[in-house]
Amino acid sequence: KNQVEQSPQSLIILEGKNCTLQCNYTVSPFSNLRWYKQDTGRGPVSLTIMTFSENTKSNGRYTATLDADTKQSSLHITASQLSDSASYICVVAPGSGYALNFGKGTSLLVTP
């Protein structure tokens, strides 16, 4: 069973609008949670990384939040741009070991 679930599976928004992507996880214990952006045909690129003690982390127009009690994270994208069209992947690192837990990703399409 996948320990990292993302929603929605896909999303279409108009350029300039905001959106929020969700990530629920069951990995326990965990050391950190990351959000990656993956453009079509490219490898994932890190957007944010948060430890279990952090609640929020920003990277430009991207803001990630983490609630370790409910095991939920969200990625908020402000004033979306066409270049934000990509897959966004939530990744949870366990408390020990090298095996990361990857979500299946949310596919975002920003239209003019």
Next chain:
Amino acid sequence: NAGVTQTPKFQVLKTGQSMTLQCAQDMNHNSMYWYRQDPGMGLRLIYYSASEGTTDKGEVPNGYNVSRLNKREFSLRLESAAPSQTSVYFCASSEAISGGWAQYFGPGTRLLVL
């Protein structure tokens, strides 16, 4: 810095053929990884190498072998390719940062096994 590079970018094999996917990083990272990404699934770890001279199995190692040639290079070999190994393969390396470690991914190798 080129970061993580992978060769080839694309490859078509026939069932039973062998090939080696190459990966190199110029960031002086100790740890390197091989993942596969299939439609509708998250990235899955095939093998990893915590440091030069060591390798360990990940979630889906069957049908693959790896070699950590030196600190820079980590190769993935398919001895007898099968259609189930059609996938996109990503190599990654990681460095320790505050709160954990950060992974850097290569551009991927798209493999089709007929």
